[in-house]
Amino acid sequence: MRIWLASASPRRRELLERLGAEVLVRPADLEEDPLPGEAPGDFVRRLALDKLNAAPPAPPGVPVVAADTIVVIDDRILGKPADTNEAFSMLSTIQGRWHTVHSGLALGLDGELRVGTEASRVKMAAMDPALIRWYIATGEPMDKAGAYALQGIGGLFVERVEGSCSNVVGLPLPLLRTFLADLKLLFPPC
Numbered sequence: 001m002r003i004w005l006a007s008a009s010p011r012r013r014e015l016l017e018r019l020g021a022e023v024l025v026r027p028a029d030l031e032e033d034p035l036p037g038e039a040p041g042d043f044v045r046r047l048a049l050d051k052l053n054a055a056p057p058a059p060p061g062v063p064v065v066a067a068d069t070i071v072v073i074d075d076r077i078l079g080k081p082a083d084t085n086e087a088f089s090m091l092s093t094i095q096g097r098w099h100t101v102h103s104g105l106a107l108g109l110d111g112e113l114r115v116g117t118e119a120s121r122v123k124m125a126a127m128d129p130a131l132i133r134w135y136i137a138t139g140e141p142m143d144k145a146g147a148y149a150l151q152g153i154g155g156l157f158v159e160r161v162e163g164s165c166s167n168v169v170g171l172p173l174p175l176l177r178t179f180l181a182d183l184k185l186l187f188p189p190c
Contacts, residue, residue: 001185006055006066006106011151012171016065019173024062028054032068034077041117043077044068044104049115052106063109063185069170071146073099078146087136088129090147095157096126099146101168107179114179118172120163122150127157145170 001021005013008027016023028051034043051066058064071078073094081087100121107114127135140154141147148154150161150168158168166173 002062004055004058004062004064006051006064007068009067009170011149011169012065012067015166015169015171015173026055026058026064028052028066030054032079040070040072040077040100040102041104041119044070044102045106045115045117046104048104048106052108052113052115058108060110063107063180063183065171065176066106067103067171069101069103069145069167071099071101073097080143080145081141081147084136084142087141087147088132091127091132091135091141092129094124094146094148095132096124098123101146103167103170103172105172105175105179107176107183109183109185112183114182116175116179118164118167118175120161120165120167122158122162122168123160124148125157125159 003016003021004024004026006026006028013023030050047068048066055064078090081090098121100119103118105116138153140149140152150158164172164174
């Protein structure tokens with residue numbers, strides 16, 4: 001199956017390729033700021049839909065997938081850190097605590113549209129400042145929401161996940177499976 005991915009995320013591409021899809025990356029360049037008073041789930045849902053709508057049109061029969069992921073703690077949205085100081089601040093905030101990872105997912109196929117959200121809770125291990133600086137020096141936190149990667153070195157610091165692990169990586173595969181099955185893609189009808 002071919003899938004157009006309206007995202008430049010290498011993690012999303014890798015997850016789709018693991019499903020056996022031929023992934024064509026067609027990222028959309030959008031402002032990714034929440035609207036005043038916008039709830040986290042609404043924010044990522046809107047961004048996923050905006051990315052899908054901004055992507056170039058796919059050929060007939062080729063689904064387009066768009067997603068966006070954020071980390072939320074204390075009603076504060078943590079996107080990707082702008083620099084190492086912001087990464088340090090984010091990791092200092094989430095270390096030793098629970099936070100929530102929200103992803104919005106949009107799937108379009110020949111005029112059909114499916115849009116939804118997924119939330120997972122993550123418990124991070126306690127990290128002292130030296131450990132946080134060591135992790136930042138690996139470079140891994142710099143393009144990740146919340147400044148960590150569950151699937152990478154950051155997995156050393158994740159003590160527990162409640163919900164979808166793939167959601168924490170950036171693409172909620174259980175929700176994607178539901179959308180694909182609903183559109184009679186990937187899975188045979190029952």
